[in-house]
Every structure is written in structure tokens, then in C-alpha cells.
Amino acid sequence: MLSEQSSSTKPGLPDNDETQVAGSPDHNGVGPPPLTDADLLEMYRTMVLSRTLDQRIWQMNRQGRAAIVASAQGHEAAQVGAVRALDPERDRFYIYYRELTTMLALGITPLELLLGFLAKEGEPLSGARQFPLHGAIDRDRRDIVSFSNVVATQLPQAVGVALADKMRGEKRVTIAYFGDGAASMGETHEAMNFASIHRLPVIFFCENNKYAISVPISKQMNIESVATRASAYGMPGIEVNGFDPVAVYEAVGAAANLARSGQGPTLVEAVVERFLPHTSDDDDTRYRPPEDLEGIRDLDPIPATEKILRENGALDDALDEEIKSSAQKIVNQATEDAENAPFPEPHDFYEQVYAPGSPGDQS
Amino acid sequence: MAEMTVIEAVREALREEMERDSTVFMLGEDIGARGGVFLATEGLLEQFGPERVIDTPLAEAAIGGIALGAAVNGMRPVAEIEFGDFVWPAVNQIIGEAARVRYGTQGRRTAPLVLRVPYGGGVRGGLYHSQSIEVAFSHQPGLKVVAPATPYDAKGLLKSAIRDDDPVIFFEHKRTYRLVKGDVPDGDYTIPIGKADVKRTGSDMTVVSYGLVLHYCLEAAATLAEEGIDVEVIDLRTLRPLDTDTVLESVRKTSKAMVVHEDTKAGGIGGEISAVIAEEAFEDLDAPVKRVAGPEVPAMPFSPLLEAEFMPSAEKIAVAMRELAAY
Numbered sequence: 001m002l003s004e005q006s007s008s009t010k011p012g013l014p015d016n017d018e019t020q021v022a023g024s025p026d027h028n029g030v031g032p033p034p035l036t037d038a039d040l041l042e043m044y045r046t047m048v049l050s051r052t053l054d055q056r057i058w059q060m061n062r063q064g065r066a067a068i069v070a071s072a073q074g075h076e077a078a079q080v081g082a083v084r085a086l087d088p089e090r091d092r093f094y095i096y097y098r099e100l101t102t103m104l105a106l107g108i109t110p111l112e113l114l115l116g117f118l119a120k121e122g123e124p125l126s127g128a129r130q131f132p133l134h135g136a137i138d139r140d141r142r143d144i145v146s147f148s149n150v151v152a153t154q155l156p157q158a159v160g161v162a163l164a165d166k167m168r169g170e171k172r173v174t175i176a177y178f179g180d181g182a183a184s185m186g187e188t189h190e191a192m193n194f195a196s197i198h199r200l201p202v203i204f205f206c207e208n209n210k211y212a213i214s215v216p217i218s219k220q221m222n223i224e225s226v227a228t229r230a231s232a233y234g235m236p237g238i239e240v241n242g243f244d245p246v247a248v249y250e251a252v253g254a255a256a257n258l259a260r261s262g263q264g265p266t267l268v269e270a271v272v273e274r275f276l277p278h279t280s281d282d283d284d285t286r287y288r289p290p291e292d293l294e295g296i297r298d299l300d301p302i303p304a305t306e307k308i309l310r311e312n313g314a315l316d317d318a319l320d321e322e323i324k325s326s327a328q329k330i331v332n333q334a335t336e337d338a339e340n341a342p343f344p345e346p347h348d349f350y351e352q353v354y355a356p357g358s359p360g361d362q363s
Numbered sequence: 364m365a366e367m368t369v370i371e372a373v374r375e376a377l378r379e380e381m382e383r384d385s386t387v388f389m390l391g392e393d394i395g396a397r398g399g400v401f402l403a404t405e406g407l408l409e410q411f412g413p414e415r416v417i418d419t420p421l422a423e424a425a426i427g428g429i430a431l432g433a434a435v436n437g438m439r440p441v442a443e444i445e446f447g448d449f450v451w452p453a454v455n456q457i458i459g460e461a462a463r464v465r466y467g468t469q470g471r472r473t474a475p476l477v478l479r480v481p482y483g484g485g486v487r488g489g490l491y492h493s494q495s496i497e498v499a500f501s502h503q504p505g506l507k508v509v510a511p512a513t514p515y516d517a518k519g520l521l522k523s524a525i526r527d528d529d530p531v532i533f534f535e536h537k538r539t540y541r542l543v544k545g546d547v548p549d550g551d552y553t554i555p556i557g558k559a560d561v562k563r564t565g566s567d568m569t570v571v572s573y574g575l576v577l578h579y580c581l582e583a584a585a586t587l588a589e590e591g592i593d594v595e596v597i598d599l600r601t602l603r604p605l606d607t608d609t610v611l612e613s614v615r616k617t618s619k620a621m622v623v624h625e626d627t628k629a630g631g632i633g634g635e636i637s638a639v640i641a642e643e644a645f646e647d648l649d650a651p652v653k654r655v656a657g658p659e660v661p662a663m664p665f666s667p668l669l670e671a672e673f674m675p676s677a678e679k680i681a682v683a684m685r686e687l688a689a690y
């Protein structure tokens with residue numbers, strides 16, 4: 001059973017004890033290897049870079065230079081922790097639209113991401129046919145996919161991907177990211193049910209920021225935790241503080257071990273906070289009470305991780321300054337390069353509607 | 364060469380493709396021990412086992428989405444929707460997703476899946492087991508839509524669909540399953556997607572159709588032949604991409620054109636064919652293009668006389684042919 005999750009509405013650091021596996025009491029026995037300070041430092045570096053880039057894109061949107069952004073601010077620790085528990089060269093990532101930190105952690109560069117936000121030539125996922133962070137990456141042994149803006153569609157797709165891996169006997173894990181909003185979709189139910197019946201190597205990773213655009217979690221579900229639904233499908237459910245990158249790493253690592261050893265899917269719910277409105281087109285002052293945001297930024301996982309690293313002696317002023325100024329420098333250069341890149345011409349507009357040379361191909 | 368029914372031809376195509384290519388597998392409702400509600404997959408579970416013939420929960424969105432995921436990851440799934448009327452939960456995954464995978468990734472991912480959809484009426488199926496839904500899919504670029512009428516075409520086109528690198532929606536008319544018999548060559552052959560077939564040559568008018576009512580068109584054409592009217596009947600076979608070349612060539616020869624389908628008239632494929640003829644062969648026409656199609660009611664009623672009222676028939680088609688001939 002899941003324990004009382006008093007911190008689930010106000011996640012903070014450090015409190016790894018709240019990680020629980022429903023129906024899998026030996027969670028501690030199936031967890032991943034412990035992280036070193038060097039690991040945590042690298043994760044911190046990625047979080048700082050993500051925040052710096054995210055702020056830049058938001059700023060560019062406000063200046064009219066980027067059409068739209070769904071900010072990952074508040075989700076960084078959850079995303080960096082999940083990727084850390086997986087193998088970017090072997091595992092498969094079915095992301096959704098708020099995965100800026102996930103992309104950076106997987107090695108997609110700030111320039112590549114900015115080319116997406118500015119819809120420029122060379123954008124690596126869809127050639128800027130799609131919204132930022134949508135399309136597919138197939139280089140450097142990466143399998144990162146986000147076909148659609150339609151929430152929850154990626155969940156049955158990820159299950160099909162895992163089914164194919166299982167049929168071929170490949171020991172890969174597919175992680176499917178989604179938000180609390182997508183948890184209400186019928187496809188989420190159908191995907192989890194099928195994955196559990198066939199014990200497929202899938203991790204359902206819910207980033208619960210407690211808002212589906214403007215609709216609060218209390219109007220989305222009459223339960224405390226998305227993870228409790230796992231027991232209804234006969235799979236483990238883990239609720240974890242999504243502001244704690246180590247706790248998320250441990251939860252996803254445990255789920256990955258179960259998946260890789262043929263024990264089927266796990267539902268991991270990382271409870272996070274959405275620091276900004278749903279997207280740059282949203283105005284959360286219309287629906288989010290000020291007291292809801294009060295104190296949340298005090299729990300910001302980036303300074304919290306910085307504090308732990310300092311306490312552990314793994315970070316000092318000089319190194320922290322290097323990490324932050326280096327992130328700023330990288331983002332500044334990427335901004336300049338992306339702004340100088342041209343928009344794609346429509347010369348391949350009709351290409352890849354159908355397979356080249358097949359009936360209907362107009363290219 | 365053996366005579367077989369449409370359902371037997373479908374089953375043969377599935378069996379031979381499963382034998383030929385280990386990445387081909389099937390998923391759907393009741394397709395395992397039951398062999399499918401129409402027995403399209405009868406015997407395949409026994410031959411290929413439960414890992415390649417997967418009975419799914421009653422969950423069409425999952426059937427569509429799982430087929431899509433497996434296709435993206437190197438497999439060639441053949442998903443069965445039990446009745447076309449039940450396809451709508453899967454539409455999000457097929458029209459919304461599968462059709463755009465290639466375009467939305469610049470070809471970095473593809474979706475070589477087949478969605479087999481039994482459709483159509485005249486089977487006492489009532490409002491929820493009779494629908495013609497093909498045009499909902501044939502409107503969508505990125506999909507290929509096939510609707511064979513004969514056993515020979517069904518087998519050859521299903522093999523092409525399974526080998527195709529794009530998502531193919533494969534419509535099988537339920538009434539043809541056991542009604543229509545025909546010669547099918549032994550062993551492997553394919554029929555290209557995107558090619559119509561002139562099922563009867565004639566010089567007085569062109570009739571374009573597909574599916575069950577294609578046979579009614581041929582029946583009506585035989586009747587008209589006795590009256591001295593020579594009708595050419597074209598079977599579209601593929602609804603996307605349309606083989607407009609074959610249609611236009613015929614219309615330029617006969618100077619009169621008619622489209623016949625069971626689906627309702629407004630917004631049906633007949634409107635598109637008529638528009639293509641009007642755009643490309645207006646000056647070759649001696650008469651307005653005529654359409655015979657289902658009536659503007661939401662779906663096909665259950666009771667026999669009501670069902671007959673809905674269905675195009677050889678008699679109704681013959682009447683329209685005489686009118687067109689007399690114009």
C-alpha cells in the first residue's frame with residue numbers, strides 16, 4: 001500500500017523515504033545503484049542548463065521571437081532523475097511536450113532545441129513541420145519520439161513499441177511520459193491495461209503538476225495519487241517527490257529493473273509543480289489562486305540540489321559560478337546561432353507524405 | 364487456381380504473409396480461438412501461436428495505438444477492427460497519428476500497419492453493424508485506403524497492403540465475404556495499390572464503383588446489354604490514392620459517367636469522382652455525371668424492407684443507367 005503522502009502537495013528536498021512501491025514491497029531490493037556526488041553534480045548541471053534555456057525561450061516568446069513554449073520549469077528534477085535511471089542508447093523515450101530537461105539530458109543540444117522553438121532550418125525532430133519538441137530523433141542511437149500534441153496518444157504507442165521489443169526478445173525499456181491531464185484519457189487506461197496483461201517492458205511516467213491547463217487536480221480525479229491506479233491494473237505504482245532528482249532516479253531505476261527482467265510495467269508518478277502558466281499562450285492568474293503559488297518557489301529543486309552538493313562538499317562557489325556562467329554562455333551562443341538560421345523553404349513540402357516512389361507520392 | 368470466397372482469400376493472404384515474414388503479426392478482438400467473428404483468422408492461432416495472433420481486450424484505441432507503436436518499431440502489424448462501426452475510438456490513433464508519422468518526422472519514423480475493417484450493409488446489421496465509413500479515412504492524406512470487391516483482388520491487395528511502407532486501411536465488405544466467389548491463383552501474387560480495374564468494357568457509359576455494389580453494377584450492366592446498352596464498369600479497388608487516369612480514360616471514350624456506392628451521397632467518394640471528371644473531362648461529357656448512393660439517413664435500419672430501402676440494388680442501378688443512356 002502507498003503510505004500517507006503528506007508531502008505530495010508540497011514537494012521538497014530531501015525526503016527519499018516517501019518513495020513507495022505499491023504491490024512491490026521489496027522496492028529497495030530492486031533499485032538502481034546509488035548515485036555518486038559526481039552523478040548528482042552532472043544532473044545539477046543539466047538542470048541549470050535547462051532552467052537557463054527555458055527562461056531564455058520564455059523571454060523570447062514575450063519579445064515576439066518564439067511562437068509558443070510549454071515551460072518545463074518545476075519539472076527539471078523529475079526529468080533529469082528519470083533519464084539518469086535509463087540507458088539513452090538502448091531505451092526508448094516517448095516524451096510529451098514539456099520535456100525540455102529530458103531532451104537536454106538525452107544529449108539534444110540547446111541549439112537544436114532553439115531551432116525548434118524558432119521553427120528554423122535544421123530543426124532535428126520534424127524539420128520544423130511540428131511544434132517544438134515534436135517529431136523523432138534517430139541519431140546517436142537515440143530513440144526519442146513525440147508524434148503528437150494530442151495528450152495520451154503516446155501511451156498505447158509506447159506499449160506497441162514495447163510489444164515489438166518483447167516479440168524480438170530485446171531487453172529494452174520504453175518510458176512513456178505524460179501529465180496529470182493525460183491521466184484522464186481513455187487511452188491511458190487502455191494502454192496500462194494491455195501493458196500489464198502482457199507484462200511489457202514499459203514505464204508509465206506521470207509528471208503530475210496538478211493542473212490540466214486551468215483545471216486543478218481536485219476536478220480531474222477523486223483520488224490522492226495517480227499512482228494508486230496501478231494496483232487496478234495489477235502493476236506496481238510508485239509515487240515520488242518530483243522535486244527530488246535522487247528519489248525519481250531510484251523509482252525509475254526500480255521500474256526499469258522490473259521491466260528489463262520481464263516483470264512488466266510500472267506506473268511512476270512524480271509529483272511536481274508548474275512554476276509558469278500551461279504555455280506562453282496561457283494566463284494562470286485567471287484561475288490559479290495566489291496562495292497556490294506561495295512557497296512553491298522556495299522548494300525549487302535547483303537551489304535545493306545545489307545546497308545538497310555544497311553540504312556534501314561536491315560544490316563550491318567557484319564551481320557553481322562556472323556551471324551557471326557556462327550555461328549562460330551556451331544558451332547565448334545557441335540563441336545567436338538559432339536566430340541567424342533561416343526558416344526552412346517549402347522545397348520538400350510534399351515529401352514524406354507517402355514512402356518515396358509509392359502510390360500517392362507527390363515528391 | 365482455386366475457386367474461393369472473399370473471406371477465404373483474406374485468410375489465405377494473411378496466412379501466406381505470416382509465413383513469409385516473421386515481422387507480420389495480428390491483433391484484434393476475438394481473432395484467436397474464435398478465429399474472428401467472420402472467421403477471417405480461423406486456424407491462424409493454431410498455426411502461428413498466441414504471440415503472433417493476439418486477442419486484445421475490447422479497446423479499439425489500444426488496437427490502433429499498439430499497432431502503430433509496433434509498426435514504428437520494425438513490425439508489420441495487421442490489426443482487425445471487429446466491425447467498421449466500432450472503429451471510431453481508433454480514429455485518434457489512425458487519422459490523428461498514423462497518417463502523420465512519416466510527415467511529422469520527415470520520414471525518420473514510418474508506420475507500415477494494416478487496419479482491416481469489415482464494413483457495409485445488407486447483412487441485417489442495423490444502425491451499428493452496417494456502416495460504410497471508408498470516406499472518413501480516404502479524406503486523409505498519409506493513409507492509403509483499399510476496398511476490394513472480389514476474392515482475387517482481396518488476396519492480392521491485402522498482400523500489397525501488408526508489404527506497403529505506409530498505413531493502409533483495408534475495407535472488406537461483409538456481404539461479399541461468403542456471397543462473392545471467384546478464381547484465385549495458387550501461391551503468391553500481388554495487386555498494386557492505387558490501380559483501378561475495368562471489370563467490364565463497354566462503349567455507351569462509364570460506371571465507377573467499388574465493394575459490394577460493384578457486383579450490382581455488373582448485374583445491371585448485363586441487363587442493360589440485353590437492351591442494347593453497352594456499359595463499362597470500373598472497380599476503383601483503391602479509394603486513396605484514386606486512380607483518376609483509368610476513370611478519365613474511360614469517360615473520354617464513353618462520354619457519360621455514373622458513380623455508384625453504398626455510402627451516403629453527400630460527401631461520398633462519388634462527389635470527388637464527379638468533380639475530377641468535371642475538372643478534367645468536362646468537354647468530353649454528353650450528360651451530367653449521375654450518382655447512385657445511399658440515402659441521407661444516419662445509418663442503415665434493421666428491418667428487411669427498411670434495409671432494402673437503404674441499399675442500392677441492381678434494379679435501382681439499372682433504372683439510373685437507362686436514364687443516363689437516354690439523356
